Amino acid sequence: MQTTLLRQYQLVTGARAALFNYCETVRNDDLLTPLPSFNDESMISQMTHVANCYLFWLAHYAMQDHRPFFQNQANKSMNDVKQDYEQVNMMINEFLHKYGQALDVPITFLRHGNMLTTTPLQVFTHVTTHEFHHKGQVLNMSRQLGYIPADTDVIRT
Template sequence: MIEAATCLKCQYGLIKESRARLLNYCKTISMEDFLRENSAFPLGGSIRNLLVHVANTYQFWILKRALQMDLDFTQYTAIRSIQEAERLLGSIDTQIIRFIDQFESTLFDKLQLEVKGRVKYLSPLELFTHVTTHEFHHKGQILLLSRHLGYTPVDTDVVQ
């Protein structure tokens, strides 16, 4: 039988492949459009801001809460290019594998986490599922935003 941790690592590999297709597509977008804010979209509504928000969500739930790392969240303005966004997201990858390894025997056990002054009980599997589905939600927004900017989005689905 394949262990759950092996499945999560494989799944995260697929997520990274999909992310790579998105980031390669974003390299075709002008710097002006990459940074352009659109109030119709959340979080300042730029492709850059959405990518940083995705990274911050991984940082918040996996690095800071689950792995209890002391870190400052990345500010939107700290990222000035798609290459910097790519490095930011890439810097999280090793921590995700560390997270899976650390919790492989307790993926279904509840962790007690304090969030906004409230205690939440969430399993490592729930945290992993939350951050990865959150990434795909915002990936869709990035593709839609790029379409509003006049670009033709590429297929970034896991299954091509």
């Protein structure tokens, strides 16, 4: 199962690379523009949010490793965002190394005053589908800024 998830994550990183390549064609000022229709978030802040969700669910929750969160104000360019995702990729490798043979073992965590029980497979699925949700939002944001979004799906033409 570990190999399957690693291969699946490689598909995720391919789609992410397509998004990042597209975002590099967007003016940096536009990447940082807060959009009222997205709760005054910017394209870069959306991508940072996703990286932080990986950090929370993989490191903090599943591996009980409390690393510092990525800071929105520190990310001023796609190079900054890419550095965050290099750390995300390392976390995925650590996570799969730790849980790759135990994906259905329950993990329990106190969250918002309630005990939450999931499995490593649920956590992995949650963070990757969460990334795709926000990837769509980033593309929509770029459209609102006057750009024509690129194809960033796992299967691209």
